Structures are given as structure tokens and as C-alpha cells.
Amino acid sequence: MLFTELPLLERPAAAKAAGFDAVEFWWPFASAVPADAEVDGFVDAVQGAGVQLIGLNFFAGDMPGGDRGLVSWPARSAEFADNVDVVVGIGDRLGCKAFNALYGNRTDESTPVAQDEIATENLALAARAVARIGGVVLVEPVSGAPRYPLLTAADVIRVIDRVEAAAGVSNVKFLCDLYHLDVNGDNVTAAIEDHFDRIGHVQIADSPGRGEPGTGTLDIAGHLAALAGKGYDGYVALEYKPTVGTVESLAWLPPADRSSAARV
Template sequence: MSFSDARFDVNLSILFTELPLLERPAAAAAAGFDAVELWWPWPDNPTPDQAELDGLRSALDAAGTRLVGLNFYAGQLPGPDRGALSLPGTESERFRANIDVATDFAASVGCTALNALYGNRVEGTDPAVQDALALENLALAARAADRIGAILLIEALNAPESPLYPLVSAPAAVEVVDRVNAATGLDNARFLLDLYHLSMNGEDLPAVVDAYADRTGHVQIADNPGRGAPGTGTLPLADLLSQLRKAGYAGWTGLEYKPSAAGSAASFTWLS
């Protein structure tokens, strides 16, 4: 496997989680990384106190790590939730309350990619109602991202692990990307291409890369089966990343995989 020329960042919401949040950037730096990404770090709180935001900013600065990707509030993640923006009532209100908080924090640390998870279908609620709410909230998020020169990411998950999530294919996610761009006229919504999720859906990964590389704003990887590090499964990840680079993708690739049994720090031997 050769991963030459790829730019990797570590997802600190799945790796180094054995450590407190504020110790993870330094651990990533000690493992050789200068870029990291995060799911929303406070899953119970879309609007944390300024002291908590300042603490995370200081930890990133002290470690010399740049935050290159951040999720908006998405409910309990990891856990049963897969986003909040399409859920009528309290959860979508919490998402809206989080938009400026997350965007301002991203601006303060130079992060220019914000991921908005769509949210599960709600039993007894018309999907069309959820989709209309989602578009409204995604447009708000896209405008906030544009205010700081950032892109808004839309992600497809996988049906086996997220059976209530409606965006379980690359075309479904890209369709939402197109709707958001049409609604705002900003053209700053992009596809988050997660090779693990798409492989779990049985998609033709080279065909997805060919079709959507030009609309991809961020890439995430894990091997399949197992969602482990590259080389623990059967996905041709090096070939797919090479194909993405040849297609013009020059952005970051997030390492969003489960750590090895030996721990997070031992989960990067494949890079050598």
C-alpha cells in the first residue's frame, strides 16, 4: 500500500478517546499529525460555555494542531442520533442555536469545513416535512459557513449501521448538496465522501470517485470489514485516494477508524 501525497488528519472523536478531550490534540501531535478533525465535542450541549471553547482552542494551539473539520451539533454521536437538523421541535432548535457557536469557533481556529449530519427519519412525521426543514436549516448553516469562508459538508452514512438515516448513498447526499447550493446561490455546499460508509452500502467506489470528485469537499476513510485502519480489511484505499488526487481532489483525508487493540497511538503503523 502506498499513500504518497495524501494529506491525513486524525478524527479525535474516534481515535484517542481514551484520553480527555483536551489531551487528544497533543497525543495526535506526538503520533506525527499536525491536523485533526472532530465531531461536535459536546454532544449534550450545542452552546457550551465560552470557557470550554477557549479550552479546546488552547489545547489545539499548544499542540500545534490545526482543526480542519468540525461537525455541527448532531445529538448523541456516538450513540443513537445521526444529526438534528431535520428533526422537528427541540432538536432542530438546538441545531440552529449551535450554528453561530460552531461557526465562530471554527473561524477562531482556522477551520474551513463544517459537517452537518442530516438526522434520522422520525416515525409518524412526513418525510417531506423533514426534508423541507432540513433544507431550511442547511441553508442557514451554509450562509454561516460562507460568512467565515468555509464550506458546508453533507455526508452519506450507511444503511446497516444507520437504518433510519435517509442519505445512504452518494447520489442521495449529492442531491442535497445541489439543493442547498440552489437555495443559497453560494455554491459552498460540498459532498463528504466517506469511503467506509459508501462501501458498507455496496456502492461502486471507483465510479463514485469518478462521478463526484469535483463536488467533494472532504474525504474520510476506514477499512471494511471492521472499520479499522487501512490494511485491516479489503478496501483498496490507497488506489481510491490516488484516483481522487488524479481527479483533482487536494483536500484532507480524515482517519475516522476504530483504534487497534493496542490503542490509538499504535494504530498508525500502516503509514510507514
């Protein structure tokens, strides 16, 4: 979402030039199983920039067209399974340990019960696969997608509990996106307090508007302080839409702090 004024493969170097040592990406390809040359190009761009890839999304379908993941989409379950192998391969090459699995919209051709069943199977499959490289699967609430069923922290925790009970895995975690929680009307303070032990990653944007911190009214600093106070020492990713150019939008974060800014 940052540096979108540049071609995708130039963005890791731009992040490094702006003072960051770590980056995360939505799925950077147009298909679930890209050509080997495409994967190599992406890996080379990250390694060549000298940054650490700390988060990668599984293929989520046509995001601009409204898709929000394949996890609970029965008709595309095989496609998701094929994507898992590619994701694990990239994670292994780049040392990435966190992988975001967008749950998917409700569909007309299935039922919520059937979708939740296939989602449980797919998340268990993904969890076992990324466990081979010491990884975790992340599940998040999403806003702005009317048919996406996970809106609150409690919605996500129910999914994680269901996967753990069905498959015995322990590496499916809550992606605590402060913006999505707030926009969806969840109590962010309570979500952190009640579900801290399930949090595997944190993302921020101001609310409303999803701009950089300081463009809205969300108490980002207070929520990050609460996370730190409870012992969170993982990455905090900047998943916002700059209201100006990306570099200009970083004025809220002093350059001297950016090399460690991805951590609370």
C-alpha cells in the first residue's frame, strides 16, 4: 500500500531508502501459481534491497474486483492449496514467518456452514505447511467488504478456535489490524486486552480514512503502548493509504526511528 507510485519490484529498495529494514507485501502476483521467473524476480528485489520480508499474503483472488481471499471459497479450494506451496517456497527463501490468509467473502453458490467447513480445512492445511519453516498463519477482520464475515476480534478468535479444535494446530494467529477493528465498530482496547495472547501481528492505519497516523482520530499511539505494555515485541506494519506521496506521508515518523519502527 506504500510506494505505489513505483513499480512493485522497486518498492523494497524505496522502503530501504526511506529508512526501513523490513517490508511486507500483499500477494505480489496476478495468479495463485506464478511462473518461476516471476517468483525469482520478486525474491531478487527483496534481497537486493537489503530488507527483511516479514509478512506475505496468500493469493486472495481479484482484490480490485472485490475478492477477499480463497480460504472459505469451496470452488477455489484447489487453487488455494496450490498457492500454499508457492507461499511456503517464497517464505523459505526470504526467511518470512508470517502469512496472512484472507478468509473470503460469502458466496451465493454455497452456505455459510459449508464455507466455514472448507475454511477450517484450508487453514489447517496452510498452518501445517508453514509450520515446516517455523511460520504462522494470520487471520484478520476486514472492513469495506460487505460479504466478508469476519468483522471483529471475536469473529477471528472463533475461527482460530475452530481450526485448533479440528486440526490440533497452534500456529494460526490473530492479525490485529487496528484500522479494520475500529472501522467495524469493535472495541480496540478490549480486543487487545481480551485476545492479546492470540495476536501474531499488528497493522496500523488511522481511522477514518485509512491514511497515515495523524490524519484521523484513532489513538494509535495509545493502542501500541498497550500492546507493548502487555509484552508485544513483534512487528507493526504500516498498512495505510498515503494522503500525499509515500515519503511525504512518513513525516509523522522521524527518520532516526524508522529502522526500528516496525517494532513496538
